[in-house]
Amino acid sequence: MENITKVWLGPLPADSPYVQPHRMYYVQNGVEKNWDLLKVHDSVAIILFNTTRQKLVLVKQFRPAVYHGVITTELGSFDKADLKAFPPAIGVTLELCAGIVDKSKSWSEIAREEVLEECGYDVNVDRIEQVMVYRSGVGSSGAKQAMYYCEVTDADKANSGGGVEDEMIEVVELSLAEAKRMVQQGAVNNSPPSCLMGLMWFLANKAPVEQTTA
Amino acid sequence: MENITKVWLGPLPADSPYVQPHRMYYVQNGVEKNWDLLKVHDSVAIILFNTTRQKLVLVKQFRPAVYHGVITTELGSFDKADLKAFPPAIGVTLELCAGIVDKSKSWSEIAREEVLEECGYDVNVDRIEQVMVYRSGVGSSGAKQAMYYCEVTDADKANSGGGVEDEMIEVVELSLAEAKRMVQQGAVNNSPPSCLMGLMWFLANKAPVEQTTA
Numbered sequence: 001m002e003n004i005t006k007v008w009l010g011p012l013p014a015d016s017p018y019v020q021p022h023r024m025y026y027v028q029n030g031v032e033k034n035w036d037l038l039k040v041h042d043s044v045a046i047i048l049f050n051t052t053r054q055k056l057v058l059v060k061q062f063r064p065a066v067y068h069g070v071i072t073t074e075l076g077s078f079d080k081a082d083l084k085a086f087p088p089a090i091g092v093t094l095e096l097c098a099g100i101v102d103k104s105k106s107w108s109e110i111a112r113e114e115v116l117e118e119c120g121y122d123v124n125v126d127r128i129e130q131v132m133v134y135r136s137g138v139g140s141s142g143a144k145q146a147m148y149y150c151e152v153t154d155a156d157k158a159n160s161g162g163g164v165e166d167e168m169i170e171v172v173e174l175s176l177a178e179a180k181r182m183v184q185q186g187a188v189n190n191s192p193p194s195c196l197m198g199l200m201w202f203l204a205n206k207a208p209v210e211q212t213t214a
Numbered sequence: 215m216e217n218i219t220k221v222w223l224g225p226l227p228a229d230s231p232y233v234q235p236h237r238m239y240y241v242q243n244g245v246e247k248n249w250d251l252l253k254v255h256d257s258v259a260i261i262l263f264n265t266t267r268q269k270l271v272l273v274k275q276f277r278p279a280v281y282h283g284v285i286t287t288e289l290g291s292f293d294k295a296d297l298k299a300f301p302p303a304i305g306v307t308l309e310l311c312a313g314i315v316d317k318s319k320s321w322s323e324i325a326r327e328e329v330l331e332e333c334g335y336d337v338n339v340d341r342i343e344q345v346m347v348y349r350s351g352v353g354s355s356g357a358k359q360a361m362y363y364c365e366v367t368d369a370d371k372a373n374s375g376g377g378v379e380d381e382m383i384e385v386v387e388l389s390l391a392e393a394k395r396m397v398q399q400g401a402v403n404n405s406p407p408s409c410l411m412g413l414m415w416f417l418a419n420k421a422p423v424e425q426t427t428a
Contacts, residue, residue, distance in 0.1 A: 003243045012235035012250055019250040019354065020291075021226035021235050024278040029217045031380050035278035036226055036233040038252055039286050040354045064238040064249035066349050069356030072253050077234075093352050100353070132399075135280050137351045138307050138406045139314070140233065140254045142283030145407075166245050183415075185346075192352045193359075197411040201397075204414070 007081035041100035067091025094189035120161030218302035221295035255314035281305025308403035334375030
């Protein structure tokens with residue numbers, strides 16, 4: 001699904017709207033120290049459960065940062081990727097529906113929009129329940145993420161999802177048994193810890209008990 | 215415990231050994247796209263359970279990236295932090311014992327060293343069991359983290375932990391009931407999703423059942 005034919009790297013422009021790197025200096029216990037860090041956007045993620053189909057709704061997409069991470073874990077660095085040695089599929093992730101907070105709307109309204117744009121369900125904002133707020137990348141970015149839970153039905157389906165403009169996002173439905181296997185096996189499909197944590201939270205708190213062993 | 219008296223920011227030096235920012239260009243479905251991302255170090259994290267004391271062993275520390283993240287979520291940006299408005303305690307996290315992979319040793323050996331340096335337990339590498347491997351920061355860094363599980367006893371205690379050189383790390387013991395409350399409440403104490411996921415994994419797979427309701 002990723003259909004990628006060329007990948008190359010350039011320097012980060014100073015005016016990047018997405019990533020702002022800094023060195024922080026601080027005096028701790030009388031000693032001057034420093035730490036390299038980045039401001040990246042805060043974000044929302046939504047655990048989406050279709051009660052009509054008894055399926056969790058996740059998204060699959062090519063993630064440039066993961067593709068870069070996989071290659072550089074092996075090689076150290078690259079300028080132009082060798083697509084034969086490193087097929088783009090290694091950068092595809094299975095994740096919760098999610099999006100960055102980059103507009104002056106409420107966080108739950110942004111969550112609502114992502115559910116519609118990525119997964120195609122049109123729900124009212126009051127159906128979106130906040131689960132928890134945390135900071136990820138504590139060693140590098142400390143970005144805030146709010147996690148939400150939303151139940152949808154087939155009747156809420158307004159479009160096929162897949163993202164806006166030229167986004168290429170595949171909507172994936174997981175049975176509860178599949179979700180259970182996924183959190184037991186760990187991060188197959190490059191799923192990030194927030195996704196696995198969200199699935200564990202759902203299984204512990206929301207899943208119909210009789211379904212998880214199906 | 216953080217004892218911080220001054221915090222200010224400067225530009226990220228191009229030769230940072232910790233953070234390397236890039237813009238990735240790629241052609242997907244015939245359309246040229248780009249994505250801003252960062253190479254940060256891969257890392258290890260260890261779920262540590264002291265069977266003598268029936269306690270999980272975690273660490274508490276000031277995290278510059280979290281402190282920066284909390285302030286900039288509020289203010290957008292800053293050059294010099296106002297420690298009255300934003301006390302450094304807001305940047306203190308409660309996490310699993312963890313460390314970056316920045317030397318040519320096996321990942322489990324690096325995990326062993328972090329357990330000794332941060333928490334003071336001297337264990338053989340064959341007592342460290344791999345739980346799962348995943349990539350975090352899928353939108354920005356895609357760094358690899360391997361999560362391990364290790365049981366220790368009071369007899370393994372070799373020093374008081376707290377980190378090496380001028381690191382200021384506090385070792386914290388959690389009862390199983392406290393850990394259970396923590397994953398129910400979500401990320402109090404700035405705990406990242408990987409830590410919460412590790413605790414959920416422990417409670418589901420390793421915790422003595424009779425203890426978790428204590």
